[in-house]
Amino acid sequence: MPTSDQTEKRKETAADWFVSLRDRICGAFETLEDRGLIRQWGVSNFDLDAMEEIFGERRGQECVVNQVYYSLGERGPEFDLIPWQNKNDIATMAYCPLDQGQLASDTRLQPLADKHN
Secondary structure (H helix, E strand, C coil): CCCHHHHHHHHHHHHHHHHHHHHHHHHHHHHHHHCCCCCCEEEECCCHHHHHHHHCCCCHHHEEEEEEECCCCCCHHHCCHHHHHHHCCCEEEEECCCCCCCCCCCHHHHHHHHHCC
16 A cells, blocks of 8 residues: 555656646647648547646647547536536537447437438
């Protein structure tokens, strides 16, 4: 069992790693944009804290989309993340909207599927 000092050190290391990663993400996308290789960029699996952090970075406001696990069965992003992203003009892209196929056989969805087929 780790001591409280070891646990704190791990938290600090993880926080430093995330800050470094965030800086590298924004820097890499900035370079790609400046070279004309991309027009827009986004992130995946960023929670509200991470989105607020990246928004604080230079050019972090240029993030246009965050892809998150969001489905009829997993609606957690609706509480804080999606409203924040809407307020900041960031699209939410759902992955696994049919709960990894579990909802695909739900007969209540058939009329919707038929309408858009």
